[in-house]
Amino acid sequence: MKPLDTQQQAARDWFESLRTRICDAFEAIEREAGSDASFEFVPWDRTDDSGEPGGGGVRGQMAGKVFEKVGVNVSTVGGRFNPEFAASIPGAEEDPSFFATGISLVAHMANPHVPAVHMNTRFLTTTRRWFGGGADLNPAIPYQEDTDAFHARLRAACAAHDPTFYPRFSKWADEYFWLPHRNRARGVGGIFYDRLEDHFDEHFAFTRDVGEAFLEIFPQIVRKRMDTPFTDADMDELLEFRGRYVEFNLLYDRGTLFGLKTGGNIDAILMSLPPLARWK
DSSP states (O other): OOOOOHHHHHHHHHHHHHHHHHHHHHHHHHHHTTOOOOOEEEEEEEEOTTSSEEEEEEEEEEOOSSEEEEEEEEEEEEEEOOHHHHTTSTTOSSOOEEEEEEEEEEEEESSTTSOEEEEEEEEEESSSEEEEEEEEEEOSSOOHHHHHHHHHHHHHHHHTTOTTHHHHHHHHHHHHSEETTTTEESSSEEEEEEEEESOHHHHHHHHHHHHHHHHHHHHHHHHHHTTOOOOHHHHHHHHHHHHHHHHHHHHTOHHHHHHHHTTOOHHHHGGGSOSOOOOO
16 A cells, blocks of 8 residues: 555544544443443454555454444555446546545444444545545434434534534435335434545544544433333344344445445454344
């Protein structure tokens, strides 16, 4: 993989630092619950189709009392897209060379009253450069006050940069995190954005604020719900909800497709799948 330029290195450093802070915050919640669970970090490397080193990443995963399964992955990869996939990537149609760095997080919770969550932010370079990502809440048993708090924090992050961001990106999340074959949403939404090109400093600042917003609001929601009593019926609802989550990630998720098409680590790509799910 080619040496990183200043922008690429800055993005990589941020995603790795955010990973560390998120993992520390989640481990602190486990300590509060009387658990000694901690993240296990597994580095991985990839080889480009040409046989040259193509970067890699670190898969972080934890199974605990509160977090039944949580993965926090960072990756920095580069090389050349295969011609078929390059045709679908902006700026790669004529030159398939690419660089990508980002953080991807999915948490599946032990208590059905604590929502699952997804967060991903990334920086991609072809002959063009852009940021993308977002965060969305996925409760099996929704609480309106949790949904409102999650959206309010993301709305504030957006408003600090552009008054059009939240209306645009929350609508985009509603459209993206949708299961057409079931005619229903995956969860209660959040924000989703992609292809924020040019103006590197401004869009990098926004992407950092999305990460900060997530790090602030999600632990608050977890602490609020993690000791809520639950029944067998609640657990049944959780397992069936997770089945729909699996369907989305395997059928529609862009990150899953990107990882598979660029030779990513399979365990890291599929860490978003829950440990248990149920289909009737």
